[in-house]
Amino acid sequence: MKALNDLKIFIETAKQHSLSAAARNMDITPAAASAALKRLEAEVGTLLFIRSTRNIRLTQQGEQFLNYCEQAVGLMAEACSTISEGQAEFQGVIKLSMPSDCGRNILLGWIDEFMALHPKLEVRVQLSDGLADMYTQPVDVALRYGEPSDSSLVALPIAGGNTRVLCASPDYLAEHGSPVTPEDLVTHNCLCFALGDSLYNRWRFFHDSQEVTVVVKGNRYANDGEAVRRWALAGKGVAYKSLLDAKEDMLAGRLQEINIGREPESAPLYLVCASRRVINPQVQALKEFLADKAENYLAATSLSELR
Template sequence: MKALQDFRIFIKTARLGSLSETARQMDLTPAATSAAVKRLEAEVGTALFIRSTRNLRLTPHGELFLSHCEQAVEAIEDGFASVKSGQSELTGLLQIALPSDLGRRLMLRWIDEFIEQNPKLSVRLHLSDSIADMYRQPVDIALRYGNPPDSSLIALPVAAKNQRVLCASPEYLEKFGAPTHPGQLTRHNCLCFALSDSLHARWHFYRDTIEESVHVSGNRMANDGDAVRRWAIAGHGIAYKSLLDIAEDLEEGKLVRVCPEWQGETAPLNLICASRRQLSPAIQALREHLSSKANTLLHSLN
C-alpha cells in the first residue's frame, strides 16, 4: 500500500528531522523517501516541511497534517494487528532495549524461552542503562523501571510491585557490621548508580508513616547497574538495587537484605513503546510471558 507507506515515511521524517536518516532506518533510498514526501505535498497542495541545509522542520500545515496521519496510520495498523492476532504462529523481528543488569541477569534467559516457544520470531537486543530514544533508535519496545520521562510514550506494566532494596554481601556485613536504620548508611561505603550524568546518591525509605531520605557516598560509582551489583557481591559496599536485579543473588546467598523492615522506593518495571500500534500480537505475548516470570520470582521472595 503505497499511500500507507508514504504516511509512514512522513511521520518518521517529522520525528527525525532528516530524510536521509528516515531512509536509513526504513531501509529505503533517499530518493524514495523524498518522493514520498513530495507526493503527499502534492496531494494536500501545500508544503509540509521547511527545508534547510541541515535538517527539516514541519510547517504549521505539516504539524496539523501530522496529527491526522498518526491517527490514520494507527487505526489502519490496529486493523492489521486485529486480523493477524487470529493467526496461531507469531512471526517477525522484535527490537528490544533492556537495562544492563536486568537484561543480562534475567531477561536474556526469559526471552530465549519465548523465542524457543515461537521459532518464527527473531530478536535484536539493545542492552544499556542509557534511556533509548524510541523515535530515533531502531527499537520497537523498551523495558524500563519507572514511568517514562516522555509522557507521550505508552507504558504497560510488567512487574508493578517491584521495589528497590538495600543489599550487601555477607562478607561485607561481617567485616563492617549491618546498619539497623537507614540513617546509619552515612557510616558505610555505598555503591552508587549514575544515569545520564546524574548520580543517584539520595536514597529514600519508608516504614509505616515514617519517611527517611539519606544522602550516601562511597568510593565506587558506575553508570552500569551490573557493575554496581558485582561490586556488592564482591564485598565492596552496600547497594540500593531493584529487587528483580538481585532476586537470584538473594536466593543463592551471594547478597542479603539490609534494613529489611524498611521499604525502599517503588521501581515498577514497564514495557515502553512510542505508540499502541506497535503492540503487535508478538509483543503482547512477550509482555505476558515476561510479566508471568517476573511476578512469580518476586512472589517467591515474599
C-alpha cells in the same frame, strides 16, 4: 457474527435449492433459516428467492447477490485463518532495549523461552541502562524501571510490584557491621548508579507513608547496574538494587538483605513504547509472557522455584 451467518445460510440455501436441506446441513431449524433469509432480504431491499410450497429458487437479483456473498464469505474465512495462524506462529522482528543487569541475567533467558515458543520471530536486543530514544533509535519497545518521564510514551506494567532492596555481601557486613537505621548508611561505602551527569545517591525509604531520603556516598560509581551488583558481591559496599536483579543472589546467600526498619522504594518494571500502534500481537504476547515470568519470579521462595 449474525450477518455473516445469514450470508452462509443464503449461500447454502441457493446451493441446495431447499430451505429445509440447507437448515439440516447447517444444524439449525428451518424457522431459523427462514428468519435469516428474511433479515437478509430486508437488509438488501429486494427478494432474493422465489418460494413455492415445494421449492425455492433465486431471483435475478439473488443470483447477482450470490456472487458477491461467496466472495465476501471466502475473504472472511481467509482473514480469520490468517489471523489465527499469526497468533499461533508469530513472525517478524521485535527490536528491544533492556537494562544491563536484569537484561543479561534474567530477561534474556525469558526471551529465549518465548522465542522457543515462536521460532519464526527475530529479536534484536540493546543492553543499556539509559532509556533509548524511542523516536530516533532503532527500538520498538524498551523494558525500563519506573514510569518514563516523557508522558507521551506508553508504559505497560511487567512487574508492578517490584521494589528496590538494600543489600550487601556477608563478608562486607561481617567486617563493617550492618546499618540499622537509614541514617547509618552515611557511615557505609554505598555503591551508586550514575547515568550521564546524574548521580543516583539519594536513596529513599518509607515509614508510615512518610518519605525518608538519605544522601549516601562511596568510592565506586557506575553507569551499569551489573557493575554495581558485582561490586556488592565482591564485598565492596552496600547496594540499593532492584529485587529482580538481586533476588537470586539473596536466595543463594551471596547477598544479604539489610533491614533498617523502613519500606524500600518501589521499582516497577515497564514495557515502554512510543505509541500503542507498536503493540502488535507479537509485542502483546511478549508483554504477557514476561509479566507472567516476573510474577512467578518475585513470588519464588527458593532457588529451585526461580528456574
